[in-house]
Amino acid sequence: xxxxxxxxxxxxxxxxxxxxxxxxxxxxxxxxxxxxxxxxxxxxxxxxxxxxxxxxxxxxxxxxxxxxxxxxxxxxxxxxxxxxxxxxxxxxxxxxxxxxxxxxxxxxxxxxxxxxxxxxxxxxxxxxxxxxxxxxxxxxxxxxxxxxxxxxxxxxxxxxxxxxxxxxxxxxxxxxxxxxxxxxxxxxxxxxxxxxxxxxxxxxxxxxxxxxxxxxxxxxxxxxxxxxxxxxxxxxxxxxxxxxxxxxxxxxxxxxxxxxxxxxxxxxxxxxxxxxxxxxxxxxxxxxxxxxxxxxxxx
Amino acid sequence: xxxxxxxxxxxxxxxxxxxxxxxxxxxxxxxxxxxxxxxxxxxxxxxxxxxxxxxxxxxxxxxxxxxxxxxxxxxxxxxxxxxxxxxxxxxxxxxxxxxxxxxxxxxxxxxxxxxxxxxxxxxxxxxxxxxxxxxxxxxxxxxxxxxxxxxxxxxxxxxxxxxxxxxxxxxxxxxxxxxxxxxxxxxxxxxxxxxxxxxxxxxxxxxxxxxxxxxxxxxxxxxxxxxxxxxxxxxxxxxxxxxxxxxxxxxxxxxxxxxxxxxxxxxxxxxxxxxxxxxxxxxxxxxxxxxxxxxxxxx
Numbered sequence: 001x002x003x004x005x006x007x008x009x010x011x012x013x014x015x016x017x018x019x020x021x022x023x024x025x026x027x028x029x030x031x032x033x034x035x036x037x038x039x040x041x042x043x044x045x046x047x048x049x050x051x052x053x054x055x056x057x058x059x060x061x062x063x064x065x066x067x068x069x070x071x072x073x074x075x076x077x078x079x080x081x082x083x084x085x086x087x088x089x090x091x092x093x094x095x096x097x098x099x100x101x102x103x104x105x106x107x108x109x110x111x112x113x114x115x116x117x118x119x120x121x122x123x124x125x126x127x128x129x130x131x132x133x134x135x136x137x138x139x140x141x142x143x144x145x146x147x148x149x150x151x152x153x154x155x156x157x158x159x160x161x162x163x164x165x166x167x168x169x170x171x172x173x174x175x176x177x178x179x180x181x182x183x184x185x186x187x188x189x190x191x192x193x194x195x196x197x198x199x200x201x202x203x204x205x206x207x208x209x210x211x212x213x214x215x216x217x218x219x220x221x222x223x224x225x226x227x228x229x230x231x232x233x234x235x236x237x238x239x240x241x242x243x244x245x246x247x248x249x250x251x252x253x254x255x256x257x258x259x260x261x262x263x264x265x266x267x268x269x270x271x272x273x274x275x276x277x278x279x280x281x282x283x284x285x286x287x288x289x290x291x292x293x294x295x296x297x298x299x
Numbered sequence: 300x301x302x303x304x305x306x307x308x309x310x311x312x313x314x315x316x317x318x319x320x321x322x323x324x325x326x327x328x329x330x331x332x333x334x335x336x337x338x339x340x341x342x343x344x345x346x347x348x349x350x351x352x353x354x355x356x357x358x359x360x361x362x363x364x365x366x367x368x369x370x371x372x373x374x375x376x377x378x379x380x381x382x383x384x385x386x387x388x389x390x391x392x393x394x395x396x397x398x399x400x401x402x403x404x405x406x407x408x409x410x411x412x413x414x415x416x417x418x419x420x421x422x423x424x425x426x427x428x429x430x431x432x433x434x435x436x437x438x439x440x441x442x443x444x445x446x447x448x449x450x451x452x453x454x455x456x457x458x459x460x461x462x463x464x465x466x467x468x469x470x471x472x473x474x475x476x477x478x479x480x481x482x483x484x485x486x487x488x489x490x491x492x493x494x495x496x497x498x499x500x501x502x503x504x505x506x507x508x509x510x511x512x513x514x515x516x517x518x519x520x521x522x523x524x525x526x527x528x529x530x531x532x533x534x535x536x537x538x539x540x541x542x543x544x545x546x547x548x549x550x551x552x553x554x555x556x557x558x559x560x561x562x563x564x565x566x567x568x569x570x571x572x573x574x575x576x577x578x579x580x581x582x583x584x585x586x587x588x589x590x591x592x593x594x595x596x597x598x
Contacts, residue, residue: 031498062498105315180593182516183556183559183560183561184556184560185301185560185561187559192587209511210588210589210593211556211590211593212508212513212549212552212556212588212589212590213511213552213554213556213591214511214513214519215515215516216514216517216556217509217512218515219483219515219518219519220518236520246589246592250511253510253511253512256510257482257483257510257511257512257515259485260482260484261482261484261485289511290508290509290510290511290545291510293545294509294510298393
């Protein structure tokens, strides 16, 4: 019923940090990426190519990437929201990008300054540009399970948008519960359909724990065949353009639960707990991940 | 696959408050119980009969109970840990008690000052005393899914103890993940067996969110037939005799998730959110429940 292994993609450097006002030095980001690779992460989103005035924390993504000592068994990617971002990613030397649009028109206008239709047109251009450069493209949908502005997103719209994404020749498809509004039943219903539709294309799920359902949703999606999940150390994260958005599911909590269930992640939990605790010191606040608190009391 | 309805038992007044050093006035507790009944809770644990020197917050349980305007459709119970507690509950007029022992010998010694064997003997005496007084007895096991001192609890021990409990003629059986160490796979494996073994006896599950798995565990247990869950407003709670123990799953988060999934609880979420927010003011701290934060941003 449960798989033997799952693959986690670390989002702490991008989704985790993007809303934080304490700017991490480039060297610290590079160090964290090295430590994450050492800890067993095989996929890491290292930053994004978005407007540096709106998201200053991500302004040094190209410099970070250039300084990382890459490993052949680890795939590093950057998030992009428009064709200019794709071009910047290509220039920086990335061979793997995550390009997504929002399933919610309102969120799309706030996050990408485009209507849903405009965003879809732009997405086609992004994929074309990236594929022409030989990139591996993770395509996807934000707010696939609900939007704080629009409420529920019609299931058929999500399926149609995923189908259009797949038809464009993307290499991987990711659905994001950006608001944490998704529930386990929705995960089972929708993700099962997406997995079936995607065929050999890997299906990824990006979960937030805003309403406390993050791990319940992960379990539900795992049951219907999802094998790739985004997580962030410490449970950091949240979109700057979503009301009340809070953290991604915490890498260390996810690893701990899965390993206890006999699902292998290949990730050294102690190393992630150390990073999460260090981030609490750097950012000067408690992070939402839980297992780090329990383990600390046992010291 | 999911049931049409589940029954939640509110634990905020007992498990929720027992470790809090801010003593709630008796009148406030009574008011909260009335509000919980009004909000649709059909089962409420209103307090406990334990050592008032060790757990001062519970010293007024008899007075609280006497002041409550009872309703025929709501069952109020008190927790007891020994025969003296049963006698105090009888004297106070309770007709429903929750009597449990720990599945962990070490936790039993710390929480009840008894070895596991001594606790089992005492439990038999408690059930005999309560049944002789015509009480409805909820029997159960604490730390059924793991212990901070002893680690994993052998599954066979839990099953054997449950069987002995059932043989004594208890009316309901409750398993508690007091430490939050349980995982969804364990819930599916163990709770399925307990449900089968219990037959017509209702099986209850008491979950803590210490490691962030609370709602994932609830979903897993619901899938194998559990229909009764303990929750606490705000996600308050934690045993004073368990290292690093944190809150119960939050009533309002649980209600919100279940209702979104089409599983009816009959509980007015706004009323519970109001109680949770008021408790944050009274106790002067942020409580772990999450949906209250999201709903507040939408005001």
